[in-house]
Amino acid sequence: MNKTTENIIAGFSWLSTILLLGAIISITGYLCIKGYSVLDFRLIFGDTKVFDALLLRKQVFNGLFPAIAGTLVLVITSVVWAIPVGIATGIYLAEYANTAVKGIFNLLFDILAGIPSIVIGLFGFALAVFLHKHVSQAIKPCLLISSIALAFLVLPYIIRTTQVALEGLPEDIRLSALALGATKLQNIAFVLLPKSLSGIMSGVILAIGRCAEDTAVIMLTGVVATAGIPRSLLSAYEALPFHIYFVSSQYTTPEELQTGYGASIILLAICVVLFSIAFFIKRRLTYMAFYRT
Amino acid sequence: MNTGEQGNIKIKVNNLTFSYRGRQILSDISERFEEYAVTAIIGPSGVGKSTFLMTLNRLWENIPEAHMSGKVEIKFDGRFTDIYDRSFLPSNLRRLVGTVFQKPNPLPMSIFRNIAFPLKLSGVRNKSIIAFKVEEALKRAYLWEEVKDRLSQNALALSGGQQQRLCIARSLVLEPEVLLLDEPTSSLDEKAAEVIEELILHLKERITILVVSHYLDQVKRIADRVVQFSGGGIKPFAAAME
Numbered sequence: 457m458n459k460t461t462e463n464i465i466a467g468f469s470w471l472s473t474i475l476l477l478g479a480i481i482s483i484t485g486y487l488c489i490k491g492y493s494v495l496d497f498r499l500i501f502g503d504t505k506v507f508d509a510l511l512l513r514k515q516v517f518n519g520l521f522p523a524i525a526g527t528l529v530l531v532i533t534s535v536v537w538a539i540p541v542g543i544a545t546g547i548y549l550a551e552y553a554n555t556a557v558k559g560i561f562n563l564l565f566d567i568l569a570g571i572p573s574i575v576i577g578l579f580g581f582a583l584a585v586f587l588h589k590h591v592s593q594a595i596k597p598c599l600l601i602s603s604i605a606l607a608f609l610v611l612p613y614i615i616r617t618t619q620v621a622l623e624g625l626p627e628d629i630r631l632s633a634l635a636l637g638a639t640k641l642q643n644i645a646f647v648l649l650p651k652s653l654s655g656i657m658s659g660v661i662l663a664i665g666r667c668a669e670d671t672a673v674i675m676l677t678g679v680v681a682t683a684g685i686p687r688s689l690l691s692a693y694e695a696l697p698f699h700i701y702f703v704s705s706q707y708t709t710p711e712e713l714q715t716g717y718g719a720s721i722i723l724l725a726i727c728v729v730l731f732s733i734a735f736f737i738k739r740r741l742t743y744m745a746f747y748r749t
Numbered sequence: 750m751n752t753g754e755q756g757n758i759k760i761k762v763n764n765l766t767f768s769y770r771g772r773q774i775l776s777d778i779s780e781r782f783e784e785y786a787v788t789a790i791i792g793p794s795g796v797g798k799s800t801f802l803m804t805l806n807r808l809w810e811n812i813p814e815a816h817m818s819g820k821v822e823i824k825f826d827g828r829f830t831d832i833y834d835r836s837f838l839p840s841n842l843r844r845l846v847g848t849v850f851q852k853p854n855p856l857p858m859s860i861f862r863n864i865a866f867p868l869k870l871s872g873v874r875n876k877s878i879i880a881f882k883v884e885e886a887l888k889r890a891y892l893w894e895e896v897k898d899r900l901s902q903n904a905l906a907l908s909g910g911q912q913q914r915l916c917i918a919r920s921l922v923l924e925p926e927v928l929l930l931d932e933p934t935s936s937l938d939e940k941a942a943e944v945i946e947e948l949i950l951h952l953k954e955r956i957t958i959l960v961v962s963h964y965l966d967q968v969k970r971i972a973d974r975v976v977q978f979s980g981g982g983i984k985p986f987a988a989a990m991e
Contacts, residue, residue: 554813555814628852631811632854632856634808634839635808635920636866636867636870637870745858746858
Protein backbone atom coordinates (compact mmCIF):
# COMPACT_ATOMS: atom_id res chain seq x y z
CA MET A 457 0.00 0.00 0.00
CA ASN A 458 1.52 3.31 -0.98
CA LYS A 459 1.72 6.38 1.22
CA THR A 460 -1.08 8.29 -0.53
CA THR A 461 -3.59 5.42 -0.20
CA GLU A 462 -2.62 5.03 3.45
CA ASN A 463 -3.18 8.75 4.06
CA ILE A 464 -6.55 8.67 2.29
CA ILE A 465 -7.72 5.69 4.40
CA ALA A 466 -6.44 7.30 7.63
CA GLY A 467 -8.09 10.62 6.68
CA PHE A 468 -11.40 8.91 5.89
CA SER A 469 -11.28 7.06 9.24
CA TRP A 470 -10.67 10.31 11.11
CA LEU A 471 -13.42 12.09 9.16
CA SER A 472 -15.92 9.28 9.87
CA THR A 473 -15.13 9.36 13.58
CA ILE A 474 -15.43 13.14 13.73
CA LEU A 475 -18.72 13.06 11.80
CA LEU A 476 -20.10 10.40 14.15
CA LEU A 477 -19.03 12.33 17.23
CA GLY A 478 -20.51 15.47 15.71
CA ALA A 479 -23.81 13.69 15.08
CA ILE A 480 -23.95 12.36 18.65
CA ILE A 481 -23.14 15.77 20.12
CA SER A 482 -25.64 17.50 17.81
CA ILE A 483 -28.49 15.13 18.64
CA THR A 484 -27.96 15.17 22.40
CA GLY A 485 -27.25 18.90 22.33
CA TYR A 486 -30.43 19.59 20.35
CA LEU A 487 -32.46 17.42 22.74
CA CYS A 488 -30.97 19.17 25.77
CA ILE A 489 -31.57 22.66 24.36
CA LYS A 490 -35.15 21.84 23.39
CA GLY A 491 -36.04 19.85 26.48
CA TYR A 492 -33.98 21.45 29.24
CA SER A 493 -36.54 24.16 30.04
CA VAL A 494 -39.30 21.64 30.81
CA LEU A 495 -37.14 19.31 32.92
CA ASP A 496 -38.54 19.62 36.41
CA PHE A 497 -40.47 17.61 38.96
CA ARG A 498 -43.72 18.83 37.41
CA LEU A 499 -42.84 17.11 34.12
CA ILE A 500 -42.35 13.84 35.98
CA PHE A 501 -44.92 14.00 38.76
CA GLY A 502 -47.47 16.50 37.43
CA ASP A 503 -49.69 17.87 40.18
CA THR A 504 -49.02 14.93 42.49
CA LYS A 505 -46.61 15.37 45.42
CA VAL A 506 -43.26 13.64 44.82
CA PHE A 507 -43.40 11.37 47.88
CA ASP A 508 -47.04 10.49 47.30
CA ALA A 509 -46.11 9.40 43.78
CA LEU A 510 -42.93 7.56 44.78
CA LEU A 511 -44.70 5.70 47.58
CA LEU A 512 -47.54 4.91 45.15
CA ARG A 513 -50.05 6.59 47.45
CA LYS A 514 -51.50 8.66 44.61
CA GLN A 515 -51.70 8.18 40.86
CA VAL A 516 -49.77 10.55 38.59
CA PHE A 517 -52.08 11.64 35.77
CA ASN A 518 -50.27 14.44 34.02
CA GLY A 519 -46.61 13.51 34.46
CA LEU A 520 -44.07 11.05 33.06
CA PHE A 521 -43.67 9.02 36.25
CA PRO A 522 -45.84 6.06 35.12
CA ALA A 523 -44.03 5.98 31.77
CA ILE A 524 -40.62 6.04 33.51
CA ALA A 525 -41.67 3.23 35.85
CA GLY A 526 -43.16 1.26 32.95
CA THR A 527 -39.97 1.65 30.89
CA LEU A 528 -37.77 0.54 33.77
CA VAL A 529 -39.92 -2.52 34.56
CA LEU A 530 -40.18 -3.36 30.85
CA VAL A 531 -36.41 -3.17 30.23
CA ILE A 532 -35.52 -5.12 33.36
CA THR A 533 -38.13 -7.83 32.70
CA SER A 534 -37.06 -8.19 29.07
CA VAL A 535 -33.36 -8.59 29.86
CA VAL A 536 -34.20 -10.97 32.71
CA TRP A 537 -35.78 -13.28 30.10
CA ALA A 538 -33.17 -12.64 27.44
CA ILE A 539 -29.89 -12.79 29.40
CA PRO A 540 -29.98 -16.40 30.72
CA VAL A 541 -31.36 -17.82 27.46
CA GLY A 542 -29.01 -15.72 25.32
CA ILE A 543 -25.87 -16.50 27.31
CA ALA A 544 -26.73 -20.20 27.57
CA THR A 545 -27.31 -20.42 23.81
CA GLY A 546 -24.09 -18.53 23.13
CA ILE A 547 -22.21 -20.96 25.36
CA TYR A 548 -23.78 -23.91 23.58
CA LEU A 549 -22.83 -22.57 20.16
CA ALA A 550 -19.27 -21.67 21.17
CA GLU A 551 -18.42 -24.66 23.32
CA TYR A 552 -20.65 -27.62 22.50
CA ALA A 553 -22.22 -27.39 19.04
CA ASN A 554 -20.51 -29.12 16.14
CA THR A 555 -19.76 -27.22 12.93
CA ALA A 556 -22.95 -28.30 11.14
CA VAL A 557 -25.28 -27.42 14.04
CA LYS A 558 -23.41 -24.15 14.55
CA GLY A 559 -23.90 -23.22 10.89
CA ILE A 560 -27.66 -23.85 11.03
CA PHE A 561 -28.16 -21.99 14.32
CA ASN A 562 -26.02 -19.05 13.23
CA LEU A 563 -28.17 -18.70 10.12
CA LEU A 564 -31.38 -18.87 12.17
CA PHE A 565 -30.18 -16.26 14.65
CA ASP A 566 -29.01 -13.98 11.84
CA ILE A 567 -32.51 -14.22 10.37
CA LEU A 568 -34.03 -13.48 13.80
CA ALA A 569 -31.72 -10.46 14.14
CA GLY A 570 -32.92 -9.18 10.77
CA ILE A 571 -36.66 -9.46 11.46
CA PRO A 572 -38.24 -5.97 11.66
CA SER A 573 -39.40 -5.11 15.15
CA ILE A 574 -42.98 -4.56 13.99
CA VAL A 575 -43.07 -8.24 12.94
CA ILE A 576 -41.82 -9.25 16.39
CA GLY A 577 -44.59 -7.03 17.79
CA LEU A 578 -47.10 -8.86 15.63
CA PHE A 579 -45.77 -12.16 16.97
CA GLY A 580 -46.25 -10.84 20.52
CA PHE A 581 -49.79 -9.77 19.69
CA ALA A 582 -50.55 -13.20 18.19
CA LEU A 583 -49.10 -14.81 21.34
CA ALA A 584 -51.38 -12.66 23.51
CA VAL A 585 -54.42 -13.63 21.42
CA PHE A 586 -53.45 -17.33 21.60
CA LEU A 587 -52.96 -17.23 25.39
CA HIS A 588 -56.21 -15.26 25.81
CA LYS A 589 -58.12 -17.93 23.88
CA HIS A 590 -56.47 -21.07 25.16
CA VAL A 591 -54.96 -20.33 28.59
CA SER A 592 -56.75 -17.52 30.41
CA GLN A 593 -59.09 -14.74 29.45
CA ALA A 594 -57.17 -12.53 31.87
CA ILE A 595 -54.22 -12.48 29.49
CA LYS A 596 -54.31 -9.54 27.09
CA PRO A 597 -51.55 -7.46 25.54
CA CYS A 598 -49.59 -6.49 28.66
CA LEU A 599 -46.18 -5.94 30.19
CA LEU A 600 -45.42 -9.68 30.22
CA ILE A 601 -46.19 -10.11 26.50
CA SER A 602 -44.20 -6.98 25.63
CA SER A 603 -41.21 -8.16 27.62
CA ILE A 604 -41.27 -11.61 25.98
CA ALA A 605 -41.50 -10.06 22.53
CA LEU A 606 -38.65 -7.65 23.33
CA ALA A 607 -36.60 -10.55 24.67
CA PHE A 608 -36.96 -12.24 21.27
CA LEU A 609 -35.89 -9.01 19.62
CA VAL A 610 -32.66 -8.72 21.61
CA LEU A 611 -31.79 -12.41 21.96
CA PRO A 612 -29.62 -12.50 18.80
CA TYR A 613 -27.39 -9.70 20.17
CA ILE A 614 -26.74 -11.52 23.43
CA ILE A 615 -26.28 -14.91 21.74
CA ARG A 616 -23.87 -13.59 19.13
CA THR A 617 -21.77 -11.45 21.50
CA THR A 618 -21.49 -14.35 23.97
CA GLN A 619 -20.50 -16.76 21.21
CA VAL A 620 -17.97 -14.38 19.66
CA ALA A 621 -16.49 -13.47 23.06
CA LEU A 622 -16.00 -17.13 23.98
CA GLU A 623 -14.68 -18.18 20.58
CA GLY A 624 -12.28 -15.25 20.56
CA LEU A 625 -10.43 -16.40 23.68
CA PRO A 626 -6.86 -17.42 22.93
CA GLU A 627 -5.96 -21.11 22.96
CA ASP A 628 -3.66 -20.81 26.00
CA ILE A 629 -6.49 -19.41 28.15
CA ARG A 630 -8.90 -21.98 26.74
CA LEU A 631 -6.60 -24.86 27.71
CA SER A 632 -5.07 -23.52 30.92
CA ALA A 633 -7.77 -24.75 33.33
CA LEU A 634 -8.37 -27.96 31.38
CA ALA A 635 -4.69 -28.80 31.74
CA LEU A 636 -5.09 -28.36 35.50
CA GLY A 637 -7.83 -30.96 35.70
CA ALA A 638 -10.89 -28.76 35.21
CA THR A 639 -13.92 -30.37 33.67
CA LYS A 640 -15.42 -28.67 30.64
CA LEU A 641 -18.14 -27.08 32.79
CA GLN A 642 -15.60 -25.86 35.38
CA ASN A 643 -13.52 -24.39 32.58
CA ILE A 644 -16.52 -22.50 31.20
CA ALA A 645 -17.72 -21.32 34.61
CA PHE A 646 -14.42 -20.38 36.24
CA VAL A 647 -12.28 -19.21 33.34
CA LEU A 648 -13.97 -18.79 29.97
CA LEU A 649 -17.09 -16.89 31.06
CA PRO A 650 -15.27 -14.49 33.44
CA LYS A 651 -12.68 -13.85 30.70
CA SER A 652 -15.48 -13.13 28.20
CA LEU A 653 -17.49 -10.84 30.46
CA SER A 654 -16.52 -7.65 28.64
CA GLY A 655 -17.75 -9.01 25.32
CA ILE A 656 -20.89 -10.49 26.83
CA MET A 657 -21.73 -7.26 28.64
CA SER A 658 -21.46 -5.28 25.42
CA GLY A 659 -24.27 -7.50 24.09
CA VAL A 660 -26.28 -6.97 27.26
CA ILE A 661 -25.81 -3.20 27.05
CA LEU A 662 -26.90 -3.27 23.40
CA ALA A 663 -29.94 -5.29 24.46
CA ILE A 664 -30.82 -2.84 27.24
CA GLY A 665 -30.61 0.06 24.79
CA ARG A 666 -32.78 -1.72 22.27
CA CYS A 667 -35.40 -2.67 24.88
CA ALA A 668 -35.52 0.91 26.14
CA GLU A 669 -35.99 2.50 22.73
CA ASP A 670 -38.15 0.10 20.76
CA THR A 671 -41.64 1.40 20.09
CA ALA A 672 -42.96 -0.86 17.34
CA VAL A 673 -42.94 -4.01 19.49
CA ILE A 674 -44.65 -2.46 22.50
CA MET A 675 -47.30 -0.65 20.43
CA LEU A 676 -48.79 -4.00 19.49
CA THR A 677 -48.25 -5.79 22.78
CA GLY A 678 -49.57 -3.74 25.64
CA VAL A 679 -48.37 -0.14 25.87
CA VAL A 680 -51.10 2.52 26.18
CA ALA A 681 -51.12 6.29 26.52
CA THR A 682 -52.61 6.28 30.03
CA ALA A 683 -52.42 3.34 32.38
CA GLY A 684 -50.70 4.52 35.54
CA ILE A 685 -48.02 2.48 37.30
CA PRO A 686 -48.16 -1.18 36.18
CA ARG A 687 -49.57 -3.21 39.08
CA SER A 688 -48.53 -6.59 37.72
CA LEU A 689 -46.92 -8.20 34.69
CA LEU A 690 -50.40 -8.73 33.28
CA SER A 691 -51.34 -5.02 33.26
CA ALA A 692 -51.18 -2.56 30.44
CA TYR A 693 -48.48 0.05 30.99
CA GLU A 694 -47.01 3.32 29.86
CA ALA A 695 -43.52 3.68 28.39
CA LEU A 696 -41.33 6.62 27.47
CA PRO A 697 -40.63 5.72 23.82
CA PHE A 698 -44.36 5.39 23.17
CA HIS A 699 -45.00 8.66 25.02
CA ILE A 700 -42.42 10.39 22.82
CA TYR A 701 -44.02 8.92 19.68
CA PHE A 702 -47.52 9.82 20.88
CA VAL A 703 -46.64 13.39 21.80
CA SER A 704 -44.64 14.06 18.64
CA SER A 705 -47.43 12.76 16.41
CA GLN A 706 -50.44 14.19 18.30
CA TYR A 707 -49.24 17.47 19.87
CA THR A 708 -51.43 20.50 19.65
CA THR A 709 -49.18 23.15 21.22
CA PRO A 710 -45.39 23.74 21.11
CA GLU A 711 -45.31 23.31 24.90
CA GLU A 712 -46.76 19.82 24.53
CA LEU A 713 -44.04 18.93 22.03
CA GLN A 714 -41.44 20.21 24.47
CA THR A 715 -42.52 17.56 26.98
CA GLY A 716 -41.54 15.01 24.29
CA TYR A 717 -38.02 16.45 24.26
CA GLY A 718 -37.99 16.29 28.07
CA ALA A 719 -39.10 12.66 27.92
CA SER A 720 -36.28 11.93 25.43
CA ILE A 721 -33.68 13.34 27.82
CA ILE A 722 -35.13 11.22 30.64
CA LEU A 723 -35.06 8.13 28.39
CA LEU A 724 -31.38 8.78 27.59
CA ALA A 725 -30.67 9.26 31.30
CA ILE A 726 -32.39 5.93 32.11
CA CYS A 727 -30.21 4.20 29.49
CA VAL A 728 -27.07 5.77 30.98
CA VAL A 729 -28.11 4.58 34.47
CA LEU A 730 -28.84 1.03 33.21
CA PHE A 731 -25.55 0.92 31.26
CA SER A 732 -23.70 2.05 34.40
CA ILE A 733 -25.39 -0.67 36.44
CA ALA A 734 -24.45 -3.26 33.79
CA PHE A 735 -20.86 -2.01 33.82
CA PHE A 736 -20.75 -2.11 37.62
CA ILE A 737 -22.12 -5.69 37.64
CA LYS A 738 -19.48 -6.71 35.07
CA ARG A 739 -16.69 -5.25 37.21
CA ARG A 740 -18.09 -6.89 40.32
CA LEU A 741 -18.39 -10.29 38.64
CA THR A 742 -14.86 -10.06 37.20
CA TYR A 743 -13.56 -9.14 40.63
CA MET A 744 -15.40 -12.02 42.28
CA ALA A 745 -14.19 -14.50 39.66
CA PHE A 746 -10.55 -13.50 39.58
CA TYR A 747 -9.35 -10.93 42.04
CA ARG A 748 -11.15 -11.77 45.29
CA THR A 749 -8.58 -12.91 47.83
CA MET B 750 22.57 -38.56 28.08
CA ASN B 751 21.67 -41.59 26.02
CA THR B 752 19.35 -42.45 23.19
CA GLY B 753 18.23 -45.90 24.19
CA GLU B 754 15.65 -47.35 26.59
CA GLN B 755 16.72 -47.66 30.20
CA GLY B 756 15.36 -48.08 33.74
CA ASN B 757 11.68 -48.33 34.73
CA ILE B 758 9.16 -47.41 32.13
CA LYS B 759 6.49 -44.82 33.06
CA ILE B 760 4.76 -44.21 29.73
CA LYS B 761 4.13 -46.66 26.87
CA VAL B 762 2.92 -45.36 23.52
CA ASN B 763 1.87 -47.86 20.87
CA ASN B 764 0.98 -47.19 17.23
CA LEU B 765 -0.08 -43.64 17.89
CA THR B 766 -1.45 -41.85 14.85
CA PHE B 767 -2.90 -38.36 14.97
CA SER B 768 -4.56 -36.23 12.34
CA TYR B 769 -6.01 -32.74 12.31
CA ARG B 770 -8.50 -31.62 9.66
CA GLY B 771 -7.64 -34.69 7.61
CA ARG B 772 -3.88 -34.00 7.68
CA GLN B 773 -1.79 -36.69 9.35
CA ILE B 774 0.55 -35.14 11.92
CA LEU B 775 1.81 -38.17 13.85
CA SER B 776 2.17 -41.52 12.16
CA ASP B 777 2.35 -44.88 13.91
CA ILE B 778 4.51 -43.76 16.83
CA SER B 779 5.59 -46.35 19.37
CA GLU B 780 7.83 -45.24 22.20
CA ARG B 781 8.66 -45.81 25.87
CA PHE B 782 9.47 -43.12 28.43
CA GLU B 783 11.42 -43.69 31.60
CA GLU B 784 10.30 -42.94 35.10
CA TYR B 785 12.05 -40.13 37.04
CA ALA B 786 13.96 -39.00 34.00
CA VAL B 787 13.91 -35.99 31.74
CA THR B 788 13.15 -36.96 28.16
CA ALA B 789 13.68 -34.20 25.65
CA ILE B 790 11.58 -34.17 22.51
CA ILE B 791 13.24 -32.32 19.69
CA GLY B 792 12.64 -31.74 16.02
CA PRO B 793 11.81 -29.00 13.55
CA SER B 794 8.68 -26.85 13.91
CA GLY B 795 5.42 -28.41 12.79
CA VAL B 796 6.38 -32.08 13.17
CA GLY B 797 3.91 -32.66 15.99
CA LYS B 798 5.99 -32.40 19.17
CA SER B 799 3.39 -30.32 21.04
CA THR B 800 0.62 -32.44 19.56
CA PHE B 801 2.35 -35.52 20.91
CA LEU B 802 2.32 -34.02 24.42
CA MET B 803 -1.39 -33.35 24.01
CA THR B 804 -1.99 -37.04 23.35
CA LEU B 805 -0.46 -37.84 26.76
CA ASN B 806 -2.95 -35.67 28.68
CA ARG B 807 -5.89 -35.93 26.24
CA LEU B 808 -5.96 -32.16 25.78
CA TRP B 809 -6.27 -32.70 22.03
CA GLU B 810 -9.85 -33.87 22.65
CA ASN B 811 -10.80 -30.21 23.04
CA ILE B 812 -9.62 -29.41 19.53
CA PRO B 813 -12.36 -29.79 16.90
CA GLU B 814 -11.66 -31.98 13.85
CA ALA B 815 -8.76 -33.82 15.52
CA HIS B 816 -8.56 -37.62 15.51
CA MET B 817 -6.26 -40.07 17.25
CA SER B 818 -5.75 -43.81 17.16
CA GLY B 819 -3.35 -46.01 19.06
CA LYS B 820 -2.75 -46.76 22.71
CA VAL B 821 -1.17 -44.72 25.50
CA GLU B 822 -0.53 -46.31 28.88
CA ILE B 823 0.89 -44.59 31.95
CA LYS B 824 1.96 -46.36 35.12
CA PHE B 825 -0.05 -45.16 38.12
CA ASP B 826 0.25 -46.96 41.47
CA GLY B 827 2.56 -49.54 39.91
CA ARG B 828 0.09 -50.56 37.18
CA PHE B 829 -0.13 -49.45 33.57
CA THR B 830 -3.44 -47.74 32.85
CA ASP B 831 -4.85 -47.12 29.41
CA ILE B 832 -5.44 -43.37 29.64
CA TYR B 833 -8.06 -43.54 26.89
CA ASP B 834 -10.11 -46.08 28.80
CA ARG B 835 -13.70 -44.81 29.08
CA SER B 836 -13.66 -45.16 32.85
CA PHE B 837 -10.64 -42.87 33.15
CA LEU B 838 -11.84 -39.27 33.20
CA PRO B 839 -9.66 -36.70 31.39
CA SER B 840 -9.90 -34.35 34.39
CA ASN B 841 -8.48 -37.07 36.68
CA LEU B 842 -5.73 -37.84 34.16
CA ARG B 843 -4.71 -34.17 33.95
CA ARG B 844 -4.33 -33.98 37.71
CA LEU B 845 -1.76 -36.78 37.44
CA VAL B 846 -0.15 -35.50 34.24
CA GLY B 847 0.65 -31.80 34.64
CA THR B 848 1.22 -29.53 31.66
CA VAL B 849 3.15 -26.31 31.29
CA PHE B 850 2.79 -24.40 28.04
CA GLN B 851 5.29 -22.49 25.94
CA LYS B 852 3.84 -19.10 26.89
CA PRO B 853 3.28 -18.54 30.61
CA ASN B 854 -0.49 -18.48 31.13
CA PRO B 855 -1.29 -17.41 34.67
CA LEU B 856 -4.93 -16.57 35.17
CA PRO B 857 -5.73 -12.90 35.89
CA MET B 858 -5.96 -13.47 39.63
CA SER B 859 -3.66 -13.26 42.63
CA ILE B 860 -0.52 -15.40 42.93
CA PHE B 861 -2.11 -17.36 45.77
CA ARG B 862 -5.37 -17.97 43.94
CA ASN B 863 -3.52 -19.09 40.81
CA ILE B 864 -1.81 -21.86 42.74
CA ALA B 865 -4.89 -22.69 44.77
CA PHE B 866 -7.06 -22.82 41.65
CA PRO B 867 -6.35 -26.49 40.71
CA LEU B 868 -7.01 -27.51 44.32
CA LYS B 869 -10.35 -25.72 44.20
CA LEU B 870 -11.15 -27.53 40.94
CA SER B 871 -10.38 -30.88 42.53
CA GLY B 872 -12.66 -30.13 45.47
CA VAL B 873 -10.17 -29.21 48.23
CA ARG B 874 -11.95 -26.75 50.56
CA ASN B 875 -9.84 -26.80 53.75
CA LYS B 876 -8.11 -23.41 53.88
CA SER B 877 -5.13 -24.52 55.96
CA ILE B 878 -4.46 -27.47 53.62
CA ILE B 879 -4.70 -25.12 50.64
CA ALA B 880 -2.31 -22.62 52.24
CA PHE B 881 0.17 -25.40 53.06
CA LYS B 882 0.06 -26.89 49.57
CA VAL B 883 0.38 -23.49 47.90
CA GLU B 884 3.51 -22.76 49.95
CA GLU B 885 4.97 -26.20 49.18
CA ALA B 886 4.35 -25.82 45.45
CA LEU B 887 5.89 -22.36 45.35
CA LYS B 888 8.92 -23.64 47.23
CA ARG B 889 9.33 -26.57 44.83
CA ALA B 890 9.14 -24.14 41.91
CA TYR B 891 11.86 -21.92 43.46
CA LEU B 892 9.41 -19.04 43.68
CA TRP B 893 8.45 -18.86 47.35
CA GLU B 894 11.23 -16.50 48.46
CA GLU B 895 10.40 -14.05 45.68
CA VAL B 896 6.65 -13.89 46.25
CA LYS B 897 5.99 -14.87 49.86
CA ASP B 898 5.31 -11.25 50.85
CA ARG B 899 2.98 -10.47 47.96
CA LEU B 900 0.80 -13.52 47.50
CA SER B 901 -2.29 -11.37 47.04
CA GLN B 902 -0.69 -9.45 44.19
CA ASN B 903 -1.95 -10.06 40.65
CA ALA B 904 0.08 -12.87 39.05
CA LEU B 905 0.19 -10.97 35.77
CA ALA B 906 2.47 -8.41 37.45
CA LEU B 907 5.25 -11.01 37.76
CA SER B 908 8.12 -11.18 35.26
CA GLY B 909 7.98 -13.71 32.42
CA GLY B 910 10.31 -16.14 34.17
CA GLN B 911 8.41 -15.82 37.43
CA GLN B 912 5.12 -16.36 35.61
CA GLN B 913 6.47 -19.55 34.05
CA ARG B 914 7.64 -20.82 37.45
CA LEU B 915 4.22 -19.90 38.80
CA CYS B 916 2.67 -22.07 36.08
CA ILE B 917 5.01 -24.92 37.03
CA ALA B 918 4.06 -24.44 40.69
CA ARG B 919 0.40 -24.49 39.69
CA SER B 920 0.93 -27.87 38.05
CA LEU B 921 3.01 -29.15 40.98
CA VAL B 922 0.37 -28.29 43.57
CA LEU B 923 -1.63 -31.33 42.43
CA GLU B 924 1.47 -33.53 42.92
CA PRO B 925 1.46 -34.94 39.39
CA GLU B 926 3.45 -38.05 38.49
CA VAL B 927 4.27 -36.81 35.00
CA LEU B 928 5.06 -33.25 33.92
CA LEU B 929 4.79 -32.21 30.27
CA LEU B 930 6.75 -29.07 29.43
CA ASP B 931 6.15 -27.58 26.01
CA GLU B 932 9.14 -25.35 25.22
CA PRO B 933 8.98 -23.85 28.72
CA THR B 934 11.89 -21.45 28.22
CA SER B 935 11.34 -20.30 24.66
CA SER B 936 9.70 -17.03 25.70
CA LEU B 937 12.17 -16.30 28.51
CA ASP B 938 15.55 -14.59 28.69
CA GLU B 939 18.73 -16.58 29.33
CA LYS B 940 18.80 -16.01 33.08
CA ALA B 941 15.15 -16.97 33.60
CA ALA B 942 15.70 -20.04 31.38
CA GLU B 943 18.62 -21.15 33.57
CA VAL B 944 16.43 -21.11 36.67
CA ILE B 945 13.79 -23.20 34.90
CA GLU B 946 16.47 -25.69 33.77
CA GLU B 947 17.76 -26.02 37.32
CA LEU B 948 14.20 -26.51 38.50
CA ILE B 949 13.61 -29.29 35.93
CA LEU B 950 16.74 -31.13 37.09
CA HIS B 951 15.55 -30.85 40.67
CA LEU B 952 12.00 -32.01 39.89
CA LYS B 953 13.01 -35.17 38.04
CA GLU B 954 13.87 -36.81 41.36
CA ARG B 955 10.14 -37.18 41.99
CA ILE B 956 8.45 -36.66 38.63
CA THR B 957 8.75 -38.07 35.13
CA ILE B 958 9.37 -35.15 32.80
CA LEU B 959 8.91 -34.80 29.06
CA VAL B 960 10.15 -31.54 27.68
CA VAL B 961 9.85 -30.20 24.15
CA SER B 962 12.82 -28.03 23.30
CA HIS B 963 14.33 -26.36 20.27
CA TYR B 964 17.67 -25.69 21.94
CA LEU B 965 20.20 -28.52 21.64
CA ASP B 966 22.46 -26.90 24.25
CA GLN B 967 19.61 -26.94 26.70
CA VAL B 968 18.76 -30.54 25.80
CA LYS B 969 22.35 -31.57 26.53
CA ARG B 970 22.20 -29.88 29.92
CA ILE B 971 18.91 -31.26 31.18
CA ALA B 972 17.91 -34.39 29.26
CA ASP B 973 18.60 -37.97 30.30
CA ARG B 974 17.25 -39.14 26.98
CA VAL B 975 16.34 -37.55 23.66
CA VAL B 976 13.60 -38.39 21.18
CA GLN B 977 13.75 -36.85 17.74
CA PHE B 978 10.51 -36.19 15.85
CA SER B 979 10.68 -35.96 12.10
CA GLY B 980 8.10 -36.23 9.33
CA GLY B 981 5.37 -37.41 11.70
CA GLY B 982 7.53 -40.19 13.17
CA ILE B 983 10.54 -40.72 15.39
CA LYS B 984 14.10 -41.12 14.23
CA PRO B 985 17.22 -42.00 16.20
CA PHE B 986 18.76 -39.09 18.07
CA ALA B 987 22.29 -39.79 16.81
CA ALA B 988 21.11 -39.12 13.28
CA ALA B 989 19.50 -35.93 14.45
CA MET B 990 22.74 -34.66 15.96
CA GLU B 991 24.47 -35.08 12.64
